[in-house]
Structure formats: structure tokens, C-alpha cells
Amino acid sequence: MNHFHLNPRDYPGQDVYGVLGNPVAHSLSPKIHAMFAQQTNQNIHYGKLSCDFSDFQSTVETFFSSGGRGLNITIPFKSEAYVLCEHLTPRAKAAGVINILWQEEGHYWGDNSDGFGLVRDLLNSGVQLEGSEILVLGAGGAVQGVILPLLERLPTRIYIANRSLDRAQVLLERFTDQAKNYQVQLQVISLEDLEQLTTPIDIVINGTSTGLSNTSVITDEIAQKLTLLNSTKPQFAYDMVYGKQTTFLKQFTQLGFQTQDGLGMLVEQAAVSFELWRALPANSLDTQLVKTALRT
Numbered sequence: 447m448n449h450f451h452l453n454p455r456d457y458p459g460q461d462v463y464g465v466l467g468n469p470v471a472h473s474l475s476p477k478i479h480a481m482f483a484q485q486t487n488q489n490i491h492y493g494k495l496s497c498d499f500s501d502f503q504s505t506v507e508t509f510f511s512s513g514g515r516g517l518n519i520t521i522p523f524k525s526e527a528y529v530l531c532e533h534l535t536p537r538a539k540a541a542g543v544i545n546i547l548w549q550e551e552g553h554y555w556g557d558n559s560d561g562f563g564l565v566r567d568l569l570n571s572g573v574q575l576e577g578s579e580i581l582v583l584g585a586g587g588a589v590q591g592v593i594l595p596l597l598e599r600l601p602t603r604i605y606i607a608n609r610s611l612d613r614a615q616v617l618l619e620r621f622t623d624q625a626k627n628y629q630v631q632l633q634v635i636s637l638e639d640l641e642q643l644t645t646p647i648d649i650v651i652n653g654t655s656t657g658l659s660n661t662s663v664i665t666d667e668i669a670q671k672l673t674l675l676n677s678t679k680p681q682f683a684y685d686m687v688y689g690k691q692t693t694f695l696k697q698f699t700q701l702g703f704q705t706q707d708g709l710g711m712l713v714e715q716a717a718v719s720f721e722l723w724r725a726l727p728a729n730s731l732d733t734q735l736v737k738t739a740l741r742t
Contacts, residue, residue, distance in 0.1 A: 467520030524587035531556035561595030563715030575599035584653035603631035
């Protein structure tokens with residue numbers, strides 16, 4: 447396994463940040479933060495950091511004790527990072543997972559910008575969330591972070607589909623009150639039972655990591671069924687994995703859906719962490735410029 451080490455002491459005179467995950471080799475976060483730093487004349491270094499699952503806490507502690515300023519947390523450590531935090535932003539508390547970690551006076555703080563990043567990217571792409579029927583695939587940390595921001599955009603309904611119904615049920619219980627507040631129907635369904643679905647689906651979001659392994663969480667038959675259910679609105683399929691045409695995206699492209707990978711989500715959630723760490727005003731970064739540069 448490739449281990450990426452990031453020692454802040456190797457970069458004297460610079461504030462050091464990084465992304466911590468496993469796998470992390472494919473991460474574009476260092477490029478994104480370098481472009482943000484260039485835009486705003488910030489003297490930082492942003493690198494990659496990985497560890498085995500059992501070494502997560504010690505890796506984080508070593509990074510910060512060596513002078514590190516902040517970490518983005520990715521698969522599979524978002525829940526572990528949440529547990530580590532003594533202070534959480536309201537949206538991190540709601541999500542139960544974090545993707546932004548920093549220290550203040552020796553205390554760990556956590557935030558979650560994944561859902562914000564996803565919603566902003568969908569809206570930038572002209573996707574109508576209000577009044578829509580949304581199907582979210584998966585019930586892990588990536589999905590936990592996006593349910594509340596999706597609820598806030600007032601869709602008609604969100605289905606959470608997962609192989610393990612128990613895990614999806616935990617998510618349902620976590621967000622039941624917020625769903626009621628926003629008058630959104632929040633339901634769980636097993637992946638197998640998607641065949642029985644009769645509701646037209648406007649947006650399918652893949653929040654599983656299957657895109658990394660060139661598989662899809664649903665069969666071609668189920669994808670076909672989701673297409674046949676809807677004839678009124680343009681249908682949209684989104685994979686949170688970025689940088690490749692995943693099997694999931696190929697399935698839905700062939701079926702006539704508009705499709706998009708998670709690059710825009712990555713850039714938008716990264717902008718939140720950069721602004722937070724560098725004490726910059728919200729929306730002070732040109733995220734569109736970064737997305738264009740990464741896609742060319």
C-alpha cells in the first residue's frame with residue numbers, strides 16, 4: 447500500500463494543510479488548494495497523507511503536534527474524525543461525520559462542507575432540487591454529510607437506498623426531525639427493492655465508493671427501470687467520485703440522463719475549508735476558474 451507522509455516541519459515558513467484518506471493517491475485536493483492559494487496570495491503548502499485504519503488518531507496527532515494547521519478528511523476516516531472532535535459546527539453535528547479538521551488552543555474542531563459542495567455544484571449545473579424526487583445510493587459517511595443540505599433545498603422526497611437496510615435506517619432516524627421540519631418525505635429502501643419503485647425519479651446520486659473500483663452499486667436492469675419511471679423532467683445522475691467516467695455514469699449516460707462526476711463538489715467543499723482556515727470571507731474564491739483548469 448502507498449503511504450503518503452506529510453511532515454509540517456519539512457516546510458518552514460509555510461502553513462501546512464493536507465488531505466488524509468486511504469486511498470489518497472488520486473486526490474486532486476493539493477492542486478485545488480494550490481490554485482486557491484495563488485488566487486489569494488496565501489503562503490501555504492497542501493499535501494497528501496495516508497495511514498492504516500488503526501493508525502488514524504496517532505497520524506492526526508502527529509500532524510498537528512508537528513505544526514500542521516488543518517486537514518481535509520476523506521474515505522474512510524470521516525466518522526473517526528468526528529469522534530475525535532471536541533467542538534463541532536452545527537452542520538457537522540447534524541451530519542455525524544466531518545471532512546474539515548483543525549485545532550484551536552489544542553482542541554479539535556470539525557466541520558462538514560460535503561453537502562454544501564454537492565448542492566452548490568448541482569445548482570451551478572442547473573439542476574432543480576426544489577420539488578424533485580431524489581434517490582441517494584449508499585448510507586456511509588459521504589451520504590451522511592449531504593442529507594441535511596439536500597433537505598434544505600425542499601425536494602418532494604429523498605430515498606436512501608443501501609444494501610444494508612439497518613444502516614440506511616440509522617440515517618433515516620438521524621434526519622427524521624429535519625425532514626418533518628422541511629416537509630420532505632425521507633424514506634429508506636434496499637437496493638434490491640429499487641425494482642419495485644413506482645415513483646418517478648428526477649435525480650440519482652451515487653454516494654458509494656463503487657466508482658473507485660469500476661463497478662456500479664445497481665444493475666443495468668434497475669438503472670433502466672429508473673429511466674422508464676420518468677417522462678416529465680430531464681433526469682440527472684451524479685457520482686460523488688471524480689476524475690473518471692465511472693460505471694454508474696456510463697450506465698445512466700447510455701440511458702439518456704444528464705450525468706456529472708463529483709469534481710465540482712470537491713472544488714466547492716474545498717473552498718469552504720480554505721476560506722475557514724485562512725479566515726477569508728465566504729464566496730471569495732473563484733471556484734469556476736479552478737474547475738475549468740482541472741477539466742482541461
